[in-house]
Amino acid sequence: MSSGTEIQGGGRALTPQREVVLRVVRESAEHLTAAEIYAAARRIRPSLSYATVYNSLRYLKEAGLVREITFGNGASRYDRETARHDHALCTRCGALLDFDLAETAALMRLAARRSRFKPESIHLTLMGVCPACSAAEQRRTRRKGAR
Amino acid sequence: MSSGTEIQGGGRALTPQREVVLRVVRESAEHLTAAEIYAAARRIRPSLSYATVYNSLRYLKEAGLVREITFGNGASRYDRETARHDHALCTRCGALLDFDLAETAALMRLAARRSRFKPESIHLTLMGVCPACSAAEQRRTRRKGAR
DNA sequence: GTTACTGCAAAGTCTTTGCATGCGG
């Protein structure tokens, strides 16, 4: 092998457009939505179309270079981290945090046995209140409590 | 308390429409989509509108009488089982199975500590191949293998 | 020359919303 970001198959692999999309996802610490990726990518390559962003994301996803995360019915977000990991989602502000529990991976076998499914992957999501929102709420409560 | 399915608040609680929607969700062993619920509910009450189905589902969800499940960017499905439980989703046919691992609940505390989120709920989903699809694939492979 | 990606616009899927109507308290 050669570059580490090479894919085979009939296609043209990493076209300039796909590289821009990949770069945007990789250079962001956040988990961007397609719309955000589109905006950022257009700053680099103004001719880029929405369709190409979606096509590129689908391609990159299938090539294992990015990961798609979906919650609720909102927009998908895209994650540069493709290794298995868990997520915490703030029910107040929507903040999304990556973390990893070794125990989750262990649960996959248990879950497979219980469900009789042939396991492929396992996803754990904690819904809760992030530290920032938690602090903000305590401040509010304290103020209210003083009335 | 009285009937067990009573909610307070300004509103009119369980209107006939909401009861039909609830009944459809409760009487199905499957995890129906809004469209399926709409179709089934209309058979009982033909005047029901799509908007009312969605409004009712939102209401029932907030009242804790049904649970919404979302995967990917497809349609939400609705679950009569509101207690915490895990899901297995077939990547071939989309079949959705409920099961419950006590270990998942235990993971919530670990996840909360790691993420520093105030925990509210935890969701575990196993992606894999359901028994039916698994069997179908083995049949196909065996045939192919014999060529 | 064939294959496949791009870019545009249009269509598609799922969900929510504005508004007039009408029932229930």
Next chain:
DNA sequence: CCGCATGCAAAGACTTTGCAGTAAC
């Protein structure tokens, strides 16, 4: 009467697709 839910249609958010043009192999 007033408030809220209903029902209709229209709009909204997000994603996919059809098609012509073009670049890669």
